Amino acid sequence: MKLLKKLAPMFLLLFLATNTWAQREIKIEGHDNLRFTVDTIKASPGEQLKITLKTVSNIDDKSMMAHNWVLLKKGTDGMNFIxxxxxxxxxxxxxxxxxxxxxxxxxMLSDGETDSIVFKVPEEKGTYEYVCTFRAHYQAGMKGHLIVE
Structure with a gap:
């Protein structure tokens, strides 16, 4: 029992370190050509991902050009959502x-802005769509797929 009490803090540190370092980061940029620089991400069920999005644009006005990254649940109708x-x-x-x-x-990010999110990949294998929700960006092709395999 004494040994367990002495080892408990070490196990806690190991647990925290594993959960912190176990995430994989995907860096994506959104540009004026209305495309993500990464249009396919492959991941394992339950994996922890960190998505970092940066908007790179020649248009400084956020009301005219901005990007976000939205991962939709499997089976969601992207066009209806948009x-x-x-x-x-x-x-x-x-x-x-x-x-x-x-x-x-x-x-939603304008030129030079960056945002990161961390999430757990769904357990269900399959294809999940991700989109930019800014006006007309989805229709122009600013979308991609998370493939859980």
């Missing part, structure tokens, strides 16, 4: 009624 979000500019073009279809998302 269309319903158009009325919610104050919420980064995400319809609050559809927040249950979002696994993770960054903030």
């Amino acid at each position: 269309t319903k979000g158009l009325q919610h500019e104050d919420n980064d073009f995400i319809d609050p009624a559809l927040k249950g279809q979002v696994i993770a998302h960054t903030k």
Whole structure:
């Protein structure tokens, strides 16, 4: 029992270190060409991912050009999600009624801004779409896929 009490702090540190260092970071940029620099991410079920998004743009006005990264639940209709979000500019073009279809998302970012999010990859294998919700970006091709295998 004394040995267990002495080892408990070491086990706690090991547990915390494992959970902190176990995440894999994916760096993505959003550009004026309305594409993510990474359009496919492969991950394992339950893996911890850190997505870091940076907007690189020649347009300084956030109301004219900005990007975010939104991972949708499997089976979500991306076009419907985007269309319903158009009325919610104050919420980064995400319809609050559809927040249950979002696994993770960054903030809406203008030129030079960066945001990171950490999330657990879904356990269910398959393909999950990620999108930029800014006006017309999805329709122009600013989307990608998280493939859980």
